[in-house]
Amino acid sequence: EAQVTQNPRYLITVTxxxxxxxxxxxMNHEYMSWYRQDPGLxxxxxxxxxxxxxxxxxxxxxxxxxxxxxxRNFPLILESPSPNQTxxxxxxxxxxxxxxxxxxxxxxxxx
Amino acid sequence: xxxxxxxxxxxSVQEGRISILNCDYTNSMFDYFLWYKKYPxxxxxxxxxxxxxxxxxxxxxxxxxLNKSAKHLSLHIVPSQPGDSAVYFCAAxxxxxTSYGKLTFGQGTxxxxxx
Numbered sequence: 001e002a003q004v005t006q007n008p009r010y011l012i013t014v015t016x017x018x019x020x021x022x023x024x025x026x027m028n029h030e031y032m033s034w035y036r037q038d039p040g041l042x043x044x045x046x047x048x049x050x051x052x053x054x055x056x057x058x059x060x061x062x063x064x065x066x067x068x069x070x071x072r073n074f075p076l077i078l079e080s081p082s083p084n085q086t087x088x089x090x091x092x093x094x095x096x097x098x099x100x101x102x103x104x105x106x107x108x109x110x111x
Numbered sequence: 112x113x114x115x116x117x118x119x120x121x122x123s124v125q126e127g128r129i130s131i132l133n134c135d136y137t138n139s140m141f142d143y144f145l146w147y148k149k150y151p152x153x154x155x156x157x158x159x160x161x162x163x164x165x166x167x168x169x170x171x172x173x174x175x176x177l178n179k180s181a182k183h184l185s186l187h188i189v190p191s192q193p194g195d196s197a198v199y200f201c202a203a204x205x206x207x208x209t210s211y212g213k214l215t216f217g218q219g220t221x222x223x224x225x226x
Contacts, residue, residue: 003155031213042115042200042216043155090154099145100214102154109196 002027006091012029012056012109013081021076022105023091029101031094032074033058034066036087037105043090081110114138115203117217125225130188132220134201137182138187141203141215146175146186149219158199159186191224198222 004025014017025032033048035058045058049068063085065077076095078085087107092100116135124130134144142163147155161168161175162186170174174187188195201217 023208041113042117042217043202043214044216045213048213059215060192087155092154099157102147102156104152104154 002101004091004093004101006040006089006103006106007106008106009104010107012111014111015082017083019078019108021078021089021091022109023074023076023093023103024072025074025091025093025101027093027095027101028071029093029095030071031096031100032068033100034064034074034076035090035092036060037090038087046076046089063072078108081108083110086110113218114141115201115217116125116220117199117201117220119220120160120218121221121223123223123225124191126193130186130191130195130224132186132188132199132201132222133183134184134186134217136184136203138203138205138215139182140205143204144177144184145202145204145214146173147200147202147216148195149200155200166196188222191222193224193226196222196224 018106030051034046035043037043043059047066051057089106091103094100145160146158146205148158149155153195157174177184198219202214
């Protein structure tokens, strides 16, 4: 089954404690991206990657890092999380010129 | 600076009637537009799209209309069904299509279809 898998689905943590949200896709898609969803703001793109070792900033990259060492994985790293990064996060992947497929989301709460 | 706006946070319609969801954009460089549907505890799923070279695209009960001069698009659902109740997001992409540029989303509209 074609899917985008995010882990964890839920996480409550504290300010400053580094965390990583993993994203994996089994469709051999070139393009992957991360979004955050906040009330009244819709989904905003954090980072995207057009292929292995190629990443670029989206609209709200501050406080986040990503890496794309393998085609199937695109982890989102919060080196020093802060409460304003409490949000619902989505990973997406797509082959070229196709609509993006989204994972089921990761709800992060940073206290 | 919200480049894609969905000004109606919610919409309530009766089963069998038409649902019309609206979306406005400000960036004239956008050339590809999509609608996504999202159920609680799930990720958004692609519904329908339209290229800027068209003014209408239809897929079953769903039709998207694009008015480039007004920078406005709308999603029509006819007839509406209770299973259509979800959050609908409008999204836009710049030159190169959905895979090369960023997807810019609107705030979303909660559609409730009453039996």
